[in-house]
Amino acid sequence: MPETFNALTAAQIKSFIADGFVRIDEAFPPALAEQGRAILWRETGCDPNAPSTWTQPVIRLGGYHDAPFRDAANTSRLHSAYDQLVGAGRWIAPQGLGTFPVRFPSPDDPGDAGWHIDVSFSLPEDDPNYFLAWRANVKSTGRSLLMLFLFSDVGPDDAPTRIRKGSHAAIARQLLPHGERGLTLGQLAADDFASTAECEEVLATGPAGTVYLCHPFLVHAAQPHRGTAPRFMAQPPLLPAYDFDPNLPPSPVQIAIRQACGLHF
Template sequence: MTRSEHVGLTAYQVQAFIDHGFVKIETAFNADLAKECRNALWAEIGLSPDDPASWNEPIVRVAFKASPPFVEAANTPLLHRAYDQLVGEGRWLPPNGLGTIPIRFPSRISTGDDGWHVDMSFGFETTDFMEWRANVKSSGRALLMLFLLSDVGADDAPTRIRKRSHMTIARELLPYGEAGATLRQLSASGYASTEDCEVALATGAAGSVYLCHPFLVHAAQPHRGQRPRFMAQPPLLPKSEFDPAAPPSPVQIAIRQACGLSF
């Protein structure tokens, strides 16, 4: 284990996560491993990186990949240390793969999936995704994560992130208690309360990972570049329900600061 893997995030990065809602880790896994993942995905979708004429759809989605390269990418020593630092030691489950994986191709065709949103965390037993839920304790989700499996520049459909929006969403979830709010309830205003947030783009070299607060408002966008963008956006799952007796993690500190809570 290298020194950076042992140390993990700096104190500045942890504070940036609390304040802004995300932190970028460069070279969270290496470029060769990212290439292995891309090769596996090309084979999965039956297309070729050398045949742009066959890229007929603006987006192809792969639900989940649990083969060794994907498991390895999600479980590097550096990422494990960062999970400990943001969520708490012993409070998260090691990822058993990566998914979902939206592969975006250069296209002028609208994909219709580029609205601002927050990922829901529980209530998945219903097929109506608008009834999926999130609560102020973030039951069912420890982190939102963005794994860049290819180089992503400003024109390559990088995920848009509203900085500090996690604070606003925490306050909006508070009145709903443990039962939480549905996606329908939370999105009724189109997330207008976060419109003034500064927007950051999830760009970087293949192997970069963005670790995000579960309440962060984010959105896709069209691909205006030249090469397909490969990214996985899995959750980090909690090992158990929130334990008020445990020291607060940075995820929880951000919620407390936003809401003035004592839990």
């Protein structure tokens, strides 16, 4: 019989609703992280033992479906957490992981360190090839969670993702008047996410095997790598199994939106 347990405590779920993220230690085994890094090193074309080959501040790799990535995304601990935050049966089990922005120690600007949220859909009139035209709406169509999978140890100097704690609430309020059309990333970023500028900044650090499960509206950013060892991290979405159903009890992801917007439920 499959093991059943709750990965997250009630306090952690309450923190997720308030802060917009929860850190899960030992979410997947370090051995899977090591196997995944071996695949990713080959894909970068760089030599892990020759820093002279690390000539770019960041190399973006796509999605990977190899066993280490599938297994890392589907541990019993993570499945339990997905159920607790999104709702049992409301998410699609990941068949792999990606994208991987592999960050290397470098004095150069990586060119992608601006504050943003991860948008998830486009409308027929939008240019699907123009990233700033992709959208988010208050129902978070097309995305249940943003997830950060650490495939290497990440310390404060190793280009950890910067998180604006509680920023998801401001974004929910900003999206509310725009209904199902939502706003494009270009519209959301027009003022550089000024409504979240006073949020406490948290760094997504931890040993390999750590996962941050984040609200889809969480404002976050990359940063330059000031350490010594390359950073390997996946930042995939957790996809919904179906569109928002108002007849179901609200999940913590939805409760966070409703509380931010002052909606009753």
